[in-house]
Amino acid sequence: MERRTIGAAALTVGAVGLGCMPMSWAYSTSQQRGEESLRAVHRALDLGSTLLDTADMYGPFTNELLLGRVLKERRAEAFVSTKVGLLVGDQHIVANGRPGYVKRACDASLRRLQTDVIDLYQLHREDPEVPVEETWGAMAELVQAGKVRALGLCAMGARSARRPGTRLYDATIRQLERVQQVFPVSAVQAELSVWSPEALRTLLPWCEARGIGFLAAMPLGNGFLTGTLTPGEGFEPDDLRARHPRFTAEMMAANQPIVAGLRRVARRHGEAVTPAQVALAWLLAQSPRVIPVPGTKRARWVEENARAADLKLTREDFAEIAALPPAQGSWD
Numbered sequence: 498m499e500r501r502t503i504g505a506a507a508l509t510v511g512a513v514g515l516g517c518m519p520m521s522w523a524y525s526t527s528q529q530r531g532e533e534s535l536r537a538v539h540r541a542l543d544l545g546s547t548l549l550d551t552a553d554m555y556g557p558f559t560n561e562l563l564l565g566r567v568l569k570e571r572r573a574e575a576f577v578s579t580k581v582g583l584l585v586g587d588q589h590i591v592a593n594g595r596p597g598y599v600k601r602a603c604d605a606s607l608r609r610l611q612t613d614v615i616d617l618y619q620l621h622r623e624d625p626e627v628p629v630e631e632t633w634g635a636m637a638e639l640v641q642a643g644k645v646r647a648l649g650l651c652a653m654g655a656r657s658a659r660r661p662g663t664r665l666y667d668a669t670i671r672q673l674e675r676v677q678q679v680f681p682v683s684a685v686q687a688e689l690s691v692w693s694p695e696a697l698r699t700l701l702p703w704c705e706a707r708g709i710g711f712l713a714a715m716p717l718g719n720g721f722l723t724g725t726l727t728p729g730e731g732f733e734p735d736d737l738r739a740r741h742p743r744f745t746a747e748m749m750a751a752n753q754p755i756v757a758g759l760r761r762v763a764r765r766h767g768e769a770v771t772p773a774q775v776a777l778a779w780l781l782a783q784s785p786r787v788i789p790v791p792g793t794k795r796a797r798w799v800e801e802n803a804r805a806a807d808l809k810l811t812r813e814d815f816a817e818i819a820a821l822p823p824a825q826g827s828w829d
């Protein structure tokens with residue numbers, strides 16, 4: 498698989514990564530299968546999808562434990578990307594960016610992952626009680642201590658933190674400029690997909706200008722862009738899509754033209770090509786800095802997603818995707 502660079506540190510990864518979150522978090526618990534997830538991670542490494550994206554809070558903790566079982570045997574083949582800064586309680590998820598906590602959390606992640614170094618350590622969310630420079634300073638000390646290779650920042654809180662009259666990533670960019678004063682940012686992780694393209698306007702260009710990697714989270718629109726979900730089928734109560742405004746039966750029906758467009762483009766490239774692959778190939782073509790991290794717990798989909806790295810879209814394909822209607826239903 499094509500390799501891409503993360504940040505100035507010249508760390509390289511397979512162009513399509515693997516999002517490990519659905520193995521233990523955010524999607525229906527009843528669908529989680531430990532052994533199948535292990536096979537999916539092994540398959541990703543076999544195919545050169547080396548970037549494994551996890552977080553201590555996925556599970557909580559069980560996602561890192563699962564990856565640790567693979568890393569114990571195949572550490573040298575993998576690029577370990579995990580996150581710190583969110584704590585899961587009984588009823589709430591809270592941010593914790595205190596320096597002492599960050600350092601303890603890193604040691605705990607290293608133990609669970611069965612490794613002595615994390616390749617990319619990402620701040621999951623800013624703690625409103627702690628200046629972000631202090632949290633980032635503690636993370637920088639982890640690099641100096643050799644426990645972490647590079648630092649990243651997640652911009653997933655941007656939608657809820659947005660103030661009226663500002664662009665989606667204005668506050669994220671200000672935050673990035675503050676932490677850059679303390680220690681270099683190697684990667685930014687934010688939502689980017691055919692139906693959520695906002696980061697193309699400001700955040701991705703900001704990263705490109707500085708040689709910073711861009712991990713595209715939710716690149717398949719939480720599964721919608723794959724065309725495998727049926728409007729009205731519903732989601733289990735613990736699935737994030739049960740509360741997501743784009744996943745009501747009405748919005749899923751309204752957004753079908755987007756899937757239909759991806760399917761038309763796929764057909765032009767052959768019977769075996771899927772809308773998911775078109776959605777990933779479109780992302781890969783946006784910039785050599787973009788590394789999509791499609792989430793899955795199934796080896797079969799790991800294989801399908803990895804093959805997207807070989808799909809080259811044409812000018813006609815890009816024009817067709819650009820002409821698709823904007824997605825309906827939003828958190829804003």
Ligand SMILES: NC(=O)c1ccc[n+]([C@@H]2O[C@H](COP(=O)([O-])OP(=O)(O)OC[C@H]3O[C@@H](n4cnc5c(N)ncnc54)[C@H](OP(=O)(O)O)[C@@H]3O)[C@@H](O)[C@H]2O)c1
Nearest residue numbers: 516518519653714715716717718719720723791792793794
């Ligand atoms: N930093 C953050 O705050 C943050 C937030 C969200 C996500 N992320 C990262 O981004 C990654 C990706 O996001 P995501 O997993 O939420 O959304 P996603 O990648 O857009 O979609 C995941 C969903 O698509 C399904 N899927 C994957 N490949 C498929 C294929 N080829 N055909 C049909 N269905 C397919 C998966 O099903 P199965 O699970 O059944 O395989 C899963 O339900 C996460 O795993 C996580 O690493 C980070």
